[in-house]
Structure formats: structure tokens, C-alpha cells
Amino acid sequence: MSNVIHASHLTLSYGSGDKEIIKDASFTIKKGEFVFITGPSGSGKSTLLKSLYGQLQATEGSLVVGGHDLATIRKGKLQELRAHMGIIFQDYKLINEWTVAKNVVLPLMIAGYSTEIQDTQARRLLKHVKLSEHADKYPLELSGGEQQRVGVARALAKNPVVILADEPTGNLDDYSSNVIWDLMENACQQLETTVLVVTHKIPTIFSLPYRHFIIESKGVYEVH
Amino acid sequence: MKFIKNHLMFILPLMAILLGIEFFLVFERTTDTYEKGLKDGYSMFVVTKEPMELSAFQALNEHISGTKLIKRENIVAEVTKGVSQSTSEEILAALPYFYNLGLDSYLHTSELEKIKKDLLSNENVKKVETFGNSHNSNYKLFSFIKFTLKIFIMFMAVVSLFLIIKQMEIWKYAHKERMQVMEIFGAPLMLRSGVLFKVALMDAIVATILVSALFLYIKFYWATQSGIDIMVQNQEVLFKISDIGLLLASAFLIVIFAVYSVVFSSKGVQE
Ligand SMILES: Nc1ncnc2c1ncn2[C@@H]1O[C@H](COP(=O)(O)OP(=O)(O)OP(=O)(O)O)[C@@H](O)[C@H]1O
Numbered sequence: 001m002s003n004v005i006h007a008s009h010l011t012l013s014y015g016s017g018d019k020e021i022i023k024d025a026s027f028t029i030k031k032g033e034f035v036f037i038t039g040p041s042g043s044g045k046s047t048l049l050k051s052l053y054g055q056l057q058a059t060e061g062s063l064v065v066g067g068h069d070l071a072t073i074r075k076g077k078l079q080e081l082r083a084h085m086g087i088i089f090q091d092y093k094l095i096n097e098w099t100v101a102k103n104v105v106l107p108l109m110i111a112g113y114s115t116e117i118q119d120t121q122a123r124r125l126l127k128h129v130k131l132s133e134h135a136d137k138y139p140l141e142l143s144g145g146e147q148q149r150v151g152v153a154r155a156l157a158k159n160p161v162v163i164l165a166d167e168p169t170g171n172l173d174d175y176s177s178n179v180i181w182d183l184m185e186n187a188c189q190q191l192e193t194t195v196l197v198v199t200h201k202i203p204t205i206f207s208l209p210y211r212h213f214i215i216e217s218k219g220v221y222e223v224h
Numbered sequence: 225m226k227f228i229k230n231h232l233m234f235i236l237p238l239m240a241i242l243l244g245i246e247f248f249l250v251f252e253r254t255t256d257t258y259e260k261g262l263k264d265g266y267s268m269f270v271v272t273k274e275p276m277e278l279s280a281f282q283a284l285n286e287h288i289s290g291t292k293l294i295k296r297e298n299i300v301a302e303v304t305k306g307v308s309q310s311t312s313e314e315i316l317a318a319l320p321y322f323y324n325l326g327l328d329s330y331l332h333t334s335e336l337e338k339i340k341k342d343l344l345s346n347e348n349v350k351k352v353e354t355f356g357n358s359h360n361s362n363y364k365l366f367s368f369i370k371f372t373l374k375i376f377i378m379f380m381a382v383v384s385l386f387l388i389i390k391q392m393e394i395w396k397y398a399h400k401e402r403m404q405v406m407e408i409f410g411a412p413l414m415l416r417s418g419v420l421f422k423v424a425l426m427d428a429i430v431a432t433i434l435v436s437a438l439f440l441y442i443k444f445y446w447a448t449q450s451g452i453d454i455m456v457q458n459q460e461v462l463f464k465i466s467d468i469g470l471l472l473a474s475a476f477l478i479v480i481f482a483v484y485s486v487v488f489s490s491k492g493v494q495e
């Protein structure tokens with residue numbers, strides 16, 4: 001199985017690099033693996049994800065995603081790489097002036113699918129996250145948990161190769177959480193999608209084998 | 225309200241540029257007619273001993289495009305009223321020949337002087353009057369006005385372009401969040417800036433329509449009502465329908481330039 005993500009002596013920091021968030025982290029994630037990342041608030045979980053989709057450059061060490069070194073990747077290649085990712089943000093990052101249905105199919109729109117395909121896919125995806133009746137509403141007309149599920153549906157829209165999820169169930173009750181976990185398990189199992197999930201609570205009922213990383217005191221450690 | 229203000233801040237400077245372009249066009253056209261008028265209305269006065277053909281004049285200077293012989297009989301008839309037939313015939317025989325010479329283009333004093341010299345080099349030519357002075361001061365004033373107007377239009381255009389880019393930056397800020405989200409999902413530049421383009425192109429169309437309407441009004445209503453001679457005479461060149469296409473193309477070019485200059489300046493959006 002091939003490496004999807006390979007970090008070696010990775011150091012991440014904001015601004016001029018004086019304050020390190022992650023220091024000297026090395027790990028490898030292979031295709032089709034399911035990974036949970038936990039750690040205290042402010043430890044750098046979101047920061048690590050940000051580096052994985054190329055929004056934050058490593059100050060030291062190297063980070064290779066999908067075979068591309070993110071330090072030297074060209075703009076066009078990064079676009080291509082991102083188009084294969086399904087990203088779920090902690091703060092949702094929905095586009096508020098678009099309807100829920102349009103938000104969900106953003107990845108399909110970027111890939112250039114026809115509006116008919118976008119429409120049918122929007123309906124299918126919203127059904128999966130139990131939001132069918134909200135298709136024509138705008139994000140700000142939804143509850144926090146509903147917005148979060150729109151974000152999840154959007155991330156799954158184009159059957160991504162990698163899912164990067166930041167607290168995808170942070171605002172959800174157990175029932176809705178399980179709906180999300182099921183979707184991700186299915187993606188991982190049926191499509192061999194690599195899934196990285198930042199969460200403060202690993203689900204108790206989880207049928208797939210998974211790996212677990214903890215971020216603490218700037219380090220990234222695997223729990224065995 | 226904010227929506228209208230937002231668009232006006234874009235449409236007004238764009239209109240200023242388009243107005244400048246259209247003024248420039250109209251001015252070029254009217255001055256063309258005016259220059260043609262000056263050229264056609266101008267003639268040199270030449271006195272020769274013997275009659276001369278156009279080709280003979282042209283052999284002396286190539287700018288000469290036409291000759292008109294002034295009828296000597298008329299002159300003689302004036303001064304020989306009550307004089308006997310034979311005397312008047314004698315006077316006529318002693319009189320030289322008078323010509324008005326037309327030129328092929330509008331020339332400056334120095335060039336007129338050169339033509340005068342060329343003509344006088346022929347022994348047959350007795351006298352040349354160029355009327356250089358009055359003719360040239362008119363033209364100088366005219367050229368000066370033309371030059372100032374062009375500078376003014378250029379200045380307006382540059383200032384307006386800056387205003388357009390400024391407004392574009394405000395828009396970019398308003399659309400920043402969406403553009404960032406789209407970028408994270410791998411959207412190419414064209415798709416990300418699509419909304420900016422759409423809004424800006426709409427405004428370009430609005431600005432073109434407004435400017436065209438203004439000029440059409442001036443042409444078909446105001447120009448004839450104004451009673452200003454130069455307006456009435458030049459009504460035809462005030463605004464041509466083909467100008468709409470030219471204005472629209474200019475507006476689109478400006479918009480594309482503005483959008484790209486703003487979108488490209490925003491690379492590397494870090495949170
Ligand atoms: N854009 C930024 N500029 C500067 N510092 C930042 C920025 N974003 C985050 N930080 C800092 O980096 C550290 C890690 O933040 P991060 O968001 O990665 O934490 P987290 O583990 O995701 O926390 P939480 O569980 O609360 O979401 C924090 O101390 C935070 O203040």
C-alpha cells in the first residue's frame with residue numbers, strides 16, 4: 001500500500017516562525033487507513049490539518065502528500081491535489097450566499113460537472129446527512145449541527161481520495177454523530193478513502209480498524 | 225442602498241473613462257472636418273507674367289493641388305469704366321495673370337514660406353502672397369485646445385482607473401471568504417473570480433448603455449435644440465452607432481484588467 005501522507009521532522013509555526021505549534025513530528029499514513037487525531041484544545045490539531053491541505057507551509061522538515069512535496073508544489077498541482085481532498089472545517093466554512101444544495105456540490109462544480117449531475121448529487125448527499133428538506137435554505141438559516149452536516153456532505157461530494165475532517169461531530173448529538181461516522185466508515189471501506197479525523201471523542205461503536213494519534217506538547221505520537 | 229453605492233463607485237469612474245474615449249473620438253472627427261475646412265478654404269495668391277498650367281506650378285512644389293485663374297476682364301472692367309475700348313484692351317494686355325493656388329494638405333508657416341520661395345524661383349512668377357499669419361494663429365489655437373483636451377482626458381482616465389481598482393479591492397474583500405473556500409477546494413482562478421467578473425461585466429454594460437444614451441440624447445435632441453452652429457453642423461459625427469461596440473469593448477478590457485490586477489495581487493491567502 002502506498003503512502004498518502006509522509007511527514008518527516010515536520011515543524012509548523014505561524015508568523016515569522018518564532019512560536020512553534022508542532023515540532024519535529026514524523027509519521028506516515030497509508031492509503032485506506034482511518035486515523036483519529038486527539039489532543040487538548042490549542043495543541044495544534046487544526047494547524048496540522050491546515051498544513052496537510054497546503055494552507056500552511058512547514059518551517060522545517062518535509063511533508064509529502066499524494067506524492068507531492070508541499071514545500072515545492074506548483075500552484076496548479078496544489079489545486080489538483082486539493083480537488084481530490086474532502087475537507088471538513090471546524091468552523092464549517094460554508095458559503096453563506098449560496099443555498100445548502102449549491103454549497104454541497106462545490107467540489108462537483110469545480111470539477112466541471114453539469115448542473116443536472118450537480119442537482120441529483122445534491123439531493124443524494126443531503127439525504128445521506130438527513131438534510132433533504134433544507135436544500136433550498138441558506139446556511140445561516142440552519143442550526144450549527146445542520147451546518148456541520150452540510151460541511152460533511154460537501155466533503156464527500158466527489159468521493160475524495162483523502163478526507164481531512166476537523167471535529168466533524170463537534171456539534172452533533174449521538175444519533176447524528178453516528179450518521180457521520182457511518183458515512184466515513186463506508187467511504188473508507190468501499191472506496192479505500194484515507195480518512196484523518198480530528199475529534200475529542202473517539203466513537204465507542206466503530207467497526208473498522210483505526211490508528212490513533214495524540215498531539216501533545218508540540219509532538220505527534222501514535223497510541224498503540 | 226449599500227448595493228447601489230457599491231456599483232456606482234464602479235460605474236461612475238468607468239463612465240468617466242468611456243466619456244473620455246467618446247469625447248476623444250468625437251473631437252477627432254470634428255477636428256478632421258475642421259482641418260479639412262481650413263485646408264479647402266485656404267489658397268495662395270500668385271501673380272505671373274504669362275499664363276501657367278497646374279503642372280507647371282506642381283513642378284515647382286508638389287504640395288500644390290489646384291489652380292484657379294482669376295478673370296482679368298472683371299478687374300479691368302472695374303477700373304476702365306468710361307474708358308475707350310482700345311485703351312481698356314491695352315490695359316488688359318499690360319496686366320499680369322492672377323491665380324489662387326490650393327494645397328493638398330494643411331501646412332505650417334515655414335512650409336508656406338518654402339512654397340513661396342519655390343514659386344519665386346521661377347522667373348515667370350512675379351509675386352506670392354501666403355496669408356500665413358492670420359491662418360496660422362487660428363490653427364495654433366486650435367492645436368493647443370486639442371492638445372489640452374487630450375491631456376485632460378488622459379488624466380481623467382488614469383485617475384478613474386485607480387478608482388476602479390480601489391473599488392475592485394473592496395469587492396474582493398467582500399468576496400474574500402468565498403474565494404478562499406473555493407481555493408481550498410481546488411478551484412482555479414477563473415472559477416474563483418467568476419463572481420467578480422460577472423458583477424464587473426454587468427456594470428461595464430450598464431456604464432456603456434448610460435454613456436451611449438447620453439451621447440444619443442446630445443446628438444438627436446440637444447444638438448438640434450441648442451442652436452449652436454458647430455453642434456448642428458457636426459451632428460452626424462457626434463455619436464456613431466458603431467461607437468457603442470467600441471465603448472463596450474473598451475469597458476470589457478478595463479474590467480478584465482481590473483479584475484485580474486486585483487485577483488492576482490491576492491495570492492497566498494493565509495488565514
Ligand atoms: N492563524 C493563526 N495565527 C497565529 N496563531 C494561530 C493561528 N491559528 C491558530 N493559532 C495558534 O496555534 C495554536 C494551535 O491552534 P489550533 O487551532 O491548531 O488548535 P487545535 O488543537 O485545533 O485546538 P481546538 O481543539 O481548540 O480546535 C493555538 O495556540 C493558536 O492560538
Ligand SMILES: [Mg+2]
Nearest residue numbers: 045046090166
Ligand atoms: Mg481546532
